[in-house]
Amino acid sequence: MLLIRKKVLDSMLSHCLDGYPFEACGLLAGTAPDPGTAEATSCHPALNIAASARVYEVEPKGLLVADRAAEAAGGQIVGVYHSHTHTDAAPSPTDVAQAPDPEWHYVLVSLRDVHPSVRSWRIRGGKTEEEPVVLQW
Numbered sequence: 001m002l003l004i005r006k007k008v009l010d011s012m013l014s015h016c017l018d019g020y021p022f023e024a025c026g027l028l029a030g031t032a033p034d035p036g037t038a039e040a041t042s043c044h045p046a047l048n049i050a051a052s053a054r055v056y057e058v059e060p061k062g063l064l065v066a067d068r069a070a071e072a073a074g075g076q077i078v079g080v081y082h083s084h085t086h087t088d089a090a091p092s093p094t095d096v097a098q099a100p101d102p103e104w105h106y107v108l109v110s111l112r113d114v115h116p117s118v119r120s121w122r123i124r125g126g127k128t129e130e131e132p133v134v135l136q137w
Contacts (some may be wrong), residue, residue, distance in 0.1 A: 001132045002079070002105045002120040003039040004028075009135060011043040013116055016083035016109045023048055025056040025082035027063060028107065029070035036122075038078035038105050039136075044069060048082070055094055056082040079105035079120070086112055089119040091128050099123035105131065 008028065016024045025048045030041035046062030058080065070076050080100075084092075089110035091099075099106060102124040110117040122129045 001037045001134060002107070003037065003134045003136055005039075005041055005136045008040050008043045009118070011045070012081050012107070013109065013118070015043070015045040016081075016111060016116065019048065019083060020111055021053050021085055022051055023053060023056040023083050023085060024109075025058050025080065027058070027066035027070075027077050028079040028081060028105065029066060029073070029075050030078045031075050032078060032103075036131075040078055040105075041075065042069070042073065043081075053085045077104070079107055081107035081109060083109040083111050083116075088112065089117045090130075091121050091123060096123055096126055096128060107133075 026045040028040040030039045032038045044066035047059040048056045049059045050057040067077055089108035106121045106123050108119050120131050120133045122131055
């Protein structure tokens with residue numbers, strides 16, 4: 001389960017919309033209070049160095065900055081987000097193949113329709129499993 005603060009969701013959605021027509025990406029930081037559960041308390045937008053509407057690649061410096069900020073706040077990177085500009089908020093085969101950490105939560109933001117759609121996934125061993133997203137005020 002992914003618990004996400006409203007300010008984090010707002011920041012993530014804003015970054016994804018600003019990045020259109022390319023996929024936008026960034027890191028989510030926070031805590032993992034229980035196995036399988038993360039609380040996203042901060043959003044760290046990053047540059048998509050792929051500059052593509054079909055794939056994303058988080059700039060390594062953005063990952064390093066997010067990781068250091070998370071540690072300084074007493075947390076860790078708990079996941080990554082990116083937008084899909086033309087498809088549903090579900091992992092593509094490329095997303096699955098490139099998923100770097102089986103403990104991370106993979107948040108997809110679909111910009112295909114008028115209103116963005118947000119879904120979160122766990123990706124382990126090439127398999128995907130959707131998880132609940134709980135908004136925290």
